[in-house]
Amino acid sequence: MAKTVFRPQETVPLSSAYVLHAPGGDIVVEDVEAVAPALEYEGPTADDLRAEAELFSQNWEREKEAMMAAARAEARTSWPRPRRPPSRRSGARTTRP
Numbered sequence: 001m002a003k004t005v006f007r008p009q010e011t012v013p014l015s016s017a018y019v020l021h022a023p024g025g026d027i028v029v030e031d032v033e034a035v036a037p038a039l040e041y042e043g044p045t046a047d048d049l050r051a052e053a054e055l056f057s058q059n060w061e062r063e064k065e066a067m068m069a070a071a072r073a074e075a076r077t078s079w080p081r082p083r084r085p086p087s088r089r090s091g092a093r094t095t096r097p
Contacts, residue, residue, distance in 0.1 A: 044052075
């Protein structure tokens with residue numbers, strides 16, 4: 001396995017730059033086209049989005065409370081109350097088989 005970490009005394013500093021060239025290739029410099037400026041964002045700002053989210057949250061809480069109240073009212077009117085079995089204290093007799 002090749003050594004990848006060297007101590008300072010194990011290296012030899014070069015006095016000149018050394019460049020490796022790719023075999024069979026000449027250096028080609030191409031002109032770069034001018035870059036068009038980026039378009040500026042025109043949508044809602046972060047503050048606008050936060051305000052909209054807060055308004056949605058408040059409306060949702062109101063709607064949720066209204067739905068819960070409607071469900072409670074419907075539950076009270078549509079379901080008959082369960083009948084209790086007769087109490088032994090009330091003097092009612094129960095027959096045993």
